[in-house]
Amino acid sequence: MTPPPDAQPATAAGPEARTLAQGPLPALRARIAAGDIIADPAQIHAAEMLQDLWRRTRGYDPKVEPPETGGFLGRFFRRKPVDEAPVDAPLGLYLVGEVGRGKSMLMDLFFASADVARKQRIHFHQFMQQAHQRIHAWKKQHGDTADPIPPLADSIVAEAALLCFDEFQVHDIADAMILGRLFEALFARGAVIVATSNTEPDNLFKGKPGRDAFLPFIQLIKKRIEVLVLDSARDYRRDRIRGLPTWHVPPDGRAERALDAAFAEMTGDVPAEPCKLTLLGRAVEVPQAARGVARFDFNDICGKPLGPADYLAVATHFHTVVLDGIPRLGPDNFDKARRFITLIDALYEHRVKLVASAEDYPDRLYERGENAAMFERTASRLVEMQSQDYLALPHLT
Template structure:
């Protein structure tokens, strides 16, 4: 394959599909260099490893930046043009589910430390492992990542390429027992080139042009609109909605929340799942930290008998607003008609104001996780 990430990027710019962006150009050049290094390196295979002759893997790449900055697009260009057979691309959440399954299998064999065997299994016939959306939301992942990735890179010679919404230092920020995760951050600094794509332009917003964020009344037309928003945010075909992957969000203290649809930092929930079940502020904050965009379907008009649901909805919107989460909904009515009578209906007016602001261009242009950055 003669094309490279740089030439493909320049073709897209020339065709008017992209606007030239210096940060993206820098990342494309680094990925093109890595593509050349991987293609030029001849793997020594088993004998090379046995006699200590296996060459060190090329340095990997860690691309980070806010939603819409072109991370997935650049990963697409790199993976499509990487002319080696021993490559794999996987969403990070799916990868960690696979890792935990392999660890369970190895522990049942009772052969000591399972990490080396799991790393060897993953590295089988893989020289370049590419991840979409590296994020660490639970202590189980954090506890094993440093040792696992050191085994993959140092022992198995795998080159890692990944995207993330956060810089390495902010991964698993304020997480439980984070000190055990710090060696992983050090490993990234030592073995991967960290490239920011964090300029002021959110290109994904341009793809949302013409799509409103609040859709009423409930029905097929509103559902079609939020499906289209999901597609534009994730590049996942709305015609294949039934096969969108689900997820599990760690809520702490041994609790998890099933996320019916979760992909590339976008989560889809029903109002019932979020507000009719008994949930608190910590649950909603976990959602707000984990996802840059949230789609809520089936928001009803609430009355005096729904005061608990209304109170939870207020807390949910406060969390999403605080973390600048992009919100898309299907609802029975406009915000000011959702809860007009009942306990807390007067206080609900602040939520109405926030819901209106969250539909504005100014709010949609804000980066995810602003509250985290303000507290740093």
């Protein structure tokens, strides 16, 4: 799987760059010494565990059979099975904690310093989208009775023996159905997996239909990946957003620059990429996404025939939404207003943080005409979503 641009962390500079060759822990200490971040005992402990994994993976290069032919199809259509996990395959690490605790920053340091020839960092949702695309290509070529999992695992490990997943979450039944066999095959081929998540393994896919069949995957994760809870008391994401205005009027060039800056601040300047949220055969297009932050133009998300399930998918996949160009609302564009109300309900109920530009302040967006009273609750929620108390709330997935 070719990593997207946002799969690569920003290039380190200064003392950190000089220490990356020594592993993530010295790089973190250099960042602390430079005054870039405050020393956090929970982060230091996590960096110590990542440092141990860094040592165990130095030069790690599990052998894979060369493709029979070049290119994507050659990698994907190899079929040689591997039945047992290599004895010397290092255990991975599953770093779990609430939003804003520094998980992505630690993953940056580990990935940048990892001495593994074949490595990839990718958002887990995007990884699964690519997996489904490859499975579809395999079945189209070989029919529905052919098993796509072994060649899929072959191709993934041929490209990356170290897989670093951001935002490990399972919301889609289609993902849940293949994860157990896919990960078993990846581990059998020597893959090492490092993941960040807001959800402990035992709570993955909790409360969803079909979860009983998903439980063996949870046990596999706990067997092949060490789990560390990043129990930091400080929400660094909240610190970043606390100093940022979250509602900009009017939606002019100044507001656009402010939203650009907010998006960069919330994502750590990681380049954004478009993505799709797929649910029940439908796809919600996200124009820009990185590190749990999504950015939409108002018409991208409220000018299309989307419904509550689509907005729920956005609210559960992203802890922050940046929204450009909310217009004045009223009877003339009530379809858009109704979708906007549904969107805000979903974001509010899942404690998603909102940074937006608009034609006016919330209580003046929909002042007159039929259904103006309906908007009063939405206006109240939009005001509350700008409060420090709301910004301090954890994201609910």
